Amino acid sequence: MRVAGLSAATGVSVATLKYYVREGLLHAGTATAVNQADYDESHIRRVRLIRALLDVGRMSIADARDVVRAVDDSGLSIHDAFGVAQDAMAAHWTGMLDRDDPDVAAAFADVDRFVRRHGLRIRPDAEVRAMLAGAVLWLHRFSRMFPEGMAGAVLFDGLVPDLLAQAEFEVGNVPDDVPRGDQMEYAVVGTVLFELGAAAVRRMALEHASAERFGRRRRRRS
């Protein structure tokens, strides 16, 4: 199909598609004439992946490029490529933390203890550590607001068993009998989509709990 067909199939404007190609996110179509190229199913899939990374994962173009390169780099093991993708998804938080700040250093040390305490296999330089350190740091900054002792990564200890079981299920579901690129897509897309869904349900639970505590009394059906 021509670029207009790719645009119709994906709902992404031709200008944006050309931008993705220039930025190295989307592979070029097969040239069929001067200024004309042919696109196929692989382009539709890649555009969907890009939109999931940008819209749902809220990644920068540069970070999304790191992810698609990792998806395409057959020299990387699945686990290493997943690490690249994870790091790109957490880049927003890493950039905010100044490691020379003693409070930041303390938050990272707290995260190190959390990882060891739960026996988690997390790369020493994994950006996800900065994500948890960010939450710990911000909780510390607002500590005046919270009850005594409500601080530190220890607050998240209770989540670990359920989230490990859930992660084992999700990673276990990555199919064995498909090409490596499909496995990568599955792992990356699964991370961002399930995170969005879980965050939405969490917020619904909060609204419900707020209605029960602070809202008007629920009318009883008679």
Add this chain to the structure above:
Amino acid sequence: MRVAGLSAATGVSVATLKYYVREGLLHAGTATAVNQADYDESHIRRVRLIRALLDVGRMSIADARDVVRAVDDSGLSIHDAFGVAQDAMAAHWTGMLDRDDPDVAAAFADVDRFVRRHGLRIRPDAEVRAMLAGAVLWLHRFSRMFPEGMAGAVLFDGLVPDLLAQAEFEVGNVPDDVPRGDQMEYAVVGTVLFELGAAAVRRMALEHASAERFGRRRRRRS
């Protein structure tokens, strides 16, 4: 303190502080002379709240303004103000969904059933519905990747009991004996900080599960 002191206390540049005042995020200082104003503890707290909304909650300036107005509007009940804050936090996802698209309409209908099935008290127009609808829609778009039947809000059913218990705990911890503004700050900041921490732990669990399935074998300690 002068604006330079507020900048030192918060780590936010003077130019950015002035921008917050112009944009209606931060209340002006008390004028002490021409071009001079005095700032106090209330400004430090407000700047922290703004940074939490922008950096951790990733809100736009306009959405953050909606939240601080709700925090300050003593005519709103805590529950209504929390609703405003929740909507502002989900605005990113609402903007992406075209409700005339039949797939989008189907995703919203699926979310309606989810809310009814779990007896959740969620406002009919709550933006968080769009957040879950977004996750459902994207899962649908990638459905080819996932095992048969792995679709729809039903995928998130299993999360509800734990998240409700957790939300009840968090909302139950909002202190009774503090000013309304403090309660609001607690509810809003708690939502974004715990979400970040929970997402980080979820991603750690995924990296761990990926290491166990796809990584090199863990060396045994001897």
